[in-house]
Amino acid sequence: MSQEELRHGPGLKYSIREGLCLEQKPEPCGMVIFGASGDLAARKIFPSLQGLGQKGLLPENFFVLGLGRSPMDLAGLKSRLPGLPNLYYLQGDYTADSTYAALGSRLKELAAKHGTKGNVIFYLALPPGLFHDVTHQMGKVSLLDQTRGGWSRVVFEKPFGQDLASALSLAAEIRDHLQEPQVYRMDHYLGKDTVQNILMFRFANSIFEPIWNRTYIDHVQISVLEAEGVGRRAGYYDSSGVLRDMFQNHAMQLLALVAKEPPASFAADCVRDEKIKVFKALKPFDERGLAERVVLGQYRGYRDEPGVSAASQTPTYAAMRVEISNWRWEGVPFYLRSGKSLRKRHAEIAVIFKHVPHSLFSQLAPTHLDPNTLVFRIQPEEGVSLTIEAKKPGPKTCIGALTMDFDYAEAFGEHSPDAYERLLLDVMLGDQTLFPRQDALEETWRFIEPLLHASLPLRSYSPGDWGPEEADRMLESEGRSWRQP
Numbered sequence: 001m002s003q004e005e006l007r008h009g010p011g012l013k014y015s016i017r018e019g020l021c022l023e024q025k026p027e028p029c030g031m032v033i034f035g036a037s038g039d040l041a042a043r044k045i046f047p048s049l050q051g052l053g054q055k056g057l058l059p060e061n062f063f064v065l066g067l068g069r070s071p072m073d074l075a076g077l078k079s080r081l082p083g084l085p086n087l088y089y090l091q092g093d094y095t096a097d098s099t100y101a102a103l104g105s106r107l108k109e110l111a112a113k114h115g116t117k118g119n120v121i122f123y124l125a126l127p128p129g130l131f132h133d134v135t136h137q138m139g140k141v142s143l144l145d146q147t148r149g150g151w152s153r154v155v156f157e158k159p160f161g162q163d164l165a166s167a168l169s170l171a172a173e174i175r176d177h178l179q180e181p182q183v184y185r186m187d188h189y190l191g192k193d194t195v196q197n198i199l200m201f202r203f204a205n206s207i208f209e210p211i212w213n214r215t216y217i218d219h220v221q222i223s224v225l226e227a228e229g230v231g232r233r234a235g236y237y238d239s240s241g242v243l244r245d246m247f248q249n250h251a252m253q254l255l256a257l258v259a260k261e262p263p264a265s266f267a268a269d270c271v272r273d274e275k276i277k278v279f280k281a282l283k284p285f286d287e288r289g290l291a292e293r294v295v296l297g298q299y300r301g302y303r304d305e306p307g308v309s310a311a312s313q314t315p316t317y318a319a320m321r322v323e324i325s326n327w328r329w330e331g332v333p334f335y336l337r338s339g340k341s342l343r344k345r346h347a348e349i350a351v352i353f354k355h356v357p358h359s360l361f362s363q364l365a366p367t368h369l370d371p372n373t374l375v376f377r378i379q380p381e382e383g384v385s386l387t388i389e390a391k392k393p394g395p396k397t398c399i400g401a402l403t404m405d406f407d408y409a410e411a412f413g414e415h416s417p418d419a420y421e422r423l424l425l426d427v428m429l430g431d432q433t434l435f436p437r438q439d440a441l442e443e444t445w446r447f448i449e450p451l452l453h454a455s456l457p458l459r460s461y462s463p464g465d466w467g468p469e470e471a472d473r474m475l476e477s478e479g480r481s482w483r484q485p
C-alpha cells in the first residue's frame with residue numbers, strides 16, 4: 001500500500017496512512033497438537049498455521065507434532081496441513097503413562113533435529129473433560145518444567161469449567177504444574193480485528209474518551225447472534241447452553257473492552273488488570289426482579305435435534321440487562337443478547353448516545369432525532385459505523401440519519417485473517433494480552449453462575465426469528481429497543 005491512499009466506498013472517501021506495525025518474529029519452537037484428528041484442529045488450527053506460514057510469520061525453526069488416539073498416518077496429517085513442512089504424528093492414549101514417555105523422547109529428538117531449543121507449545125484441542133488428566137500427565141514427566149531448558153506453554157480451549165467450582169478445580173490442577181505466564185486460554189473473539197480495534201479506537205484517539213461515560217452514553221448493546229442451530233455439537237451444547245457457551249466468556253470479554261478504564265500501558269497484565277476491575281464492578285443478579293433483567297429462551301425444534309434430550313431445559317438464547325457500578329457507568333444499562341437459530345449471523349457492539357437535550361428544528365422533539373450510534377461490527381463483516389443526523393439536500397429543512405461506515409475488507413483490501421491466526425502467533429510470541437487470566441474467569445463465573453440455578457421461565461422462539469418477544473419487552477419497558485442488524 002502506498003504511504004497514503006485514498007479509497008472510495010459508496011458515498012464515502014477515506015484515506016489510510018500506512019501505520020506503525022509491531023514487527024516481532026517468534027522464537028524457534030515446536031507445537032504439539034493434542035486431538036489433531038478433531039474438528040477444531042481441522043477447521044481452525046491447521047488453516048491458521050497455514051495462513052501464518054504463507055505470511056512468513058512462523059518461526060524459521062518450527063515443527064508440528066500431532067497427537068491422538070486415532071491411527072492417523074503421517075500422510076493423513078500432511079493432507080490436513082498441505083504445504084507445511086516438518087509434520088509428525090504420534091499415536092497414543094491420553095491417559096497412559098507410556099504416551100507421555102514416548103512424547104518426551106520424541107520431543108527431545110525433534111528439538112535437536114529442528115533446532116527449536118526445547119521451546120514447545122502444547123495445544124489441548126480435546127474435549128474439556130481431558131484437560132485435568134493431560135495436564136497432570138504432562139506435569140508428571142516434567143514436560144511443562146521450564147528449568148529443563150526452553151519454555152513450555154499450554155493452550156486451553158473453552159469451556160474453562162462448567163461453573164465456578166469446576167473452574168477452580170481445573171485451576172488448581174493447572175497451578176500444580178504451570179505458572180500463569182505459561183497458560184493461554186483461547187477466547188477467539190479477542191483475536192478478531194474489530195475487537196482489538198475497540199482498544200485502538202478508544203485509546204489511540206483523543207475525541208472519544210471524553211464522551212465515553214454516563215454523561216453522554218445512553219446505553220450499550222452487545223449482540224452475538226447465530227443463524228445456525230446446535231448442529232454437530234449438540235451433545236456438548238445441551239450440557240452447556242448459551243450462558244456457559246457465550247456469556248461467561250465472549251460476551252463478558254467484549255463488555256470489559258468497552259467498559260474498562262484506560263490501562264497505563266499495552267502490557268498484558270495492565271490490560272487484563274483493567275478488565276478485572278470491570279468484572280468486580282458488575283452489579284450481581286438479585287433473585288428479586290430477576291425476570292425483568294434476564295430472559296432465557298429455547299428455539300422450537302431444539303429438543304428434536306440429534307443428541308439433545310427430549311425434555312431439555314437448556315437455554316439456546318439469553319438476553320440480559322447488566323449494570324456496572326462505578327463512577328463512569330452508573331445508570332448506563334449494558335444489554336447483552338446471544339442465541340442460536342436466529343434470523344441472521346451477526347455480532348456487534350453498539351454504543352448508543354443520549355438524545356440532544358433540546359431540538360432547534362421546529363416540529364421535531366429531541367426524541368424524533370435518531371441518537372448517535374457507534375457500532376463495532378464483529379461478524380460477519382468486520383467494521384465500524386457511526387450514525388449522525390445530517391441535512392438532506394433540497395430547499396426544505398429535512399433531517400435524516402447518515403451512517404458513515406468503515407469496512408475492514410474494503411478499507412484494507414483484504415479480509416481480516418481468522419482470529420486463531422493472531423492468537424496462535426501471540427502464543428508463539430509469548431504475548432498474553434488477548435488471553436483471559438484466571439482471575440477473570442473466576443469473576444465472570446461468579447457473576448453468571450447464579451443464572452444457571454435461577455428459576456427463570458424458558459421462553460420459546462421460532463427458528464429464524466430474533467429471539468423471544470419477552471426480550472423485546474425487556475427493552476421496551478425502558479423506552480428502548482434492540483437494534484435489528
Ligand SMILES: NC(=O)c1ccc[n+]([C@@H]2O[C@H](COP(=O)([O-])OP(=O)(O)OC[C@H]3O[C@@H](n4cnc5c(N)ncnc54)[C@H](OP(=O)(O)O)[C@@H]3O)[C@@H](O)[C@H]2O)c1
Pocket residue numbers: 034035036037038039040041067068069070094124125126127128130157158159
Ligand atoms: N469445534 C469447535 O468449533 C470448537 C469451538 C470452540 C471451542 N472448541 C473446543 O475445542 C476443543 C476440541 O474441540 P473439537 O470440536 O475439535 O472436539 P472433537 O472433535 O470432539 O475432539 C477432538 C479430538 O479429541 C479426541 N477425543 C474426542 N473424544 C474423546 C474422548 N472421549 N476421549 C479421548 N479422546 C477423545 C479425538 O481424537 P483422537 O480420537 O484421535 O484421540 C478427537 O478427534 C474442545 O475443548 C471444544 O470445547 C471447539
